[in-house]
Amino acid sequence: MEVSTEEKIIQAAEKIFVRDGFDGARMQDIANEAEINKALLHYYFRSKEKLFEHILQRKMKDFIPRIQAVLRKEMSVMDKLEGIVDGYLRMLSQNPRLPIFLLYSTYRNPAIMQHMPHEIFRDLIAFIDDAIQKKQLKKLDPSQFLLSLLGMCFFPFVAWPVASHMLEKSESEYVAFLKGRKVEIMKVIRELAYETDSS
Amino acid sequence: MEVSTEEKIIQAAEKIFVRDGFDGARMQDIANEAEINKALLHYYFRSKEKLFEHILQRKMKDFIPRIQAVLRKEMSVMDKLEGIVDGYLRMLSQNPRLPIFLLYSTYRNPAIMQHMPHEIFRDLIAFIDDAIQKKQLKKLDPSQFLLSLLGMCFFPFVAWPVASHMLEKSESEYVAFLKGRKVEIMKVIRELAYETDSS
DNA sequence: AAATAGTTTAACCAAATGGTTAATGCAAAC
DNA sequence: GTTTGCATTAACCATTTGGTTAAACTATTT
Incomplete structure (x- = not known):
């Protein structure tokens, strides 16, 4: 090798x-x-x-996408959303420092975004929009909802040192805390659906 | 002067x-x-x-707190939550680059958190916990809920250059978009309350 | 007005850093 | 086996940078 x-x-x-x-x-x-x-x-x-x-x-390129796959599968809206959340959380758990690096780098030099494809979010927003049209999600602005979703997923990683300190958790406690993240995010998201989709 | x-x-x-x-x-x-x-x-x-x-x-010190004031006021749970969201969003609008700077700095040198008071979140979490006990908020982990709340507030600012580019918005469009943020966050949060507290 | 003590400056320094260069190694082509 | 061309290295260079120093300035005290 x-x-x-x-x-x-x-x-x-x-x-x-x-x-x-x-x-x-x-x-x-x-x-x-x-x-x-x-x-x-x-x-x-x-x-x-x-x-x-x-x-x-x-x-940057292999960070943002990878959700498109989930969208194409034959699934309920809620399952797709869970797939997206799960996908991001997995990636973040494996690369906890990556998002803050990417975000800070773009802050220091916004020009680098110009070379990035900017259609990546379109599918995501179209999917959310569609779900709202079909009355499967409550009436929300799709872009705003997307940022809320991403914020809930990304923030605990982006703010790792601050959050773990403020929540008075050790490193390992915080890791455990993050493991419970998916369930909690989905609890919030399920409240935004018209029918409760319990399993 | x-x-x-x-x-x-x-x-x-x-x-x-x-x-x-x-x-x-x-x-x-x-x-x-x-x-x-x-x-x-x-x-x-x-x-x-x-x-x-x-x-x-x-x-750092004048960034995190300033919410305690809201908590002490005589208000409904939902109004207090709105006060917190509003307080953060205002501060962020005035200092859009501050959070990414703070978060990145703690990432590069986590030791600096040691000198920060780490009880700041306690009141916040106690308040959320109390609201859940009193059945005014649905059953959620208070710490997790707090991070979701903060994530929804902070993320659009922390991710500014990425988000505005991905959402295909100009600088001014993104500023306008952020102005609508409070309403959208509150829509989500209201779904997490037992009684709809419409005004 | 002379002494004192805190403040401000120009000039300087050593170390670190991104980058270059000229020589060497090395495998394939002839 | 020698030439050719890419890959690799040690040594070197110019600039930047955080930090220092000794002198000068300023205002208050005596």
Whole structure:
């Protein structure tokens, strides 16, 4: 299982950039992590900016979507919503630091969003809109509802250090707390449906 | 209206640190912003770390609380919840970049949370718990509900550049969108109450 | 007015950092 | 086996950056 130098660089850069951010990351640290000479970083990716942008695009692209699959399945509205929530929570549990990294990076340099496809949310909003039209969800603004949904999923991860401290939970307690997150989010969402869809 | 040098430094440091983060901020930029010599920064605050910590503590402390006031007032549960949501949304509208700065800073250095009082959420959770006991709110985990509430308020601000882009809204459209946020959050929260408390 | 003590500045410094370069290694092509 | 061209490295460079220092300024005290 030989790994190409380029791949080693990408792996290392992902780790260091996500951990330290663009300003905090050191090219030497990335080189060390990849176990290569620093000059190689510039050989494969011209500059720190270029390398960062590459990593950011990559991370951003496989972060947002992956829900489309759930939408296409033959399921009730509530099951689809549960699928979306579950999908996000799983991804977040595996990459707890990723969302704050992505969000902060776009704050520091909003221009990078320009290169991102901006239709990703359309399906999601169309699905919500459709559910409302069919009176399966109460009358809400679809975009607003989507942000509420995402906020409930993402916020406990984005605010990890603050939230765990304020809730007076240890690291492991907070992890356990997050495990119960799906059920609690779904309790809220079920209240927004016309029929209670109990299993 | 003479402003002390120390105050000028604090003002400038707040602006630069919130804009650029700890790693991105330059001491020279802060000095320029304060219109003073760079050495003065070290005269008043020993190091960049010290100055940063001072700013961070300050910002953090007047960010989280301010809700206690609402809790003490003689109001219905729903009105209190609306007061909390309204309080946060107002603050966020005036300081849209502050939450991502605070959250990211704690991620980069979780140790800074140790110096924060960690009882702030207690009143909030006690209030929610009480409302549930009195059957005014549906049966939910109070901590989980609090994070959902905060997530709905904070997330659209924390995720500003991503969200506005994904929702295909211009800057001004997104600002307008955020103005409608309170109503939408309250629609969700009202569904979590036993009696509909229409005015 | 001279001494004192706090404040402010210009000039300076050492370390760190992104980036370059010239030489070397190395495998495939000839 | 030697040439060719990419991959890799050690050494180096210019700039930036947080931080220091010694001198100058300012106002109050004596």
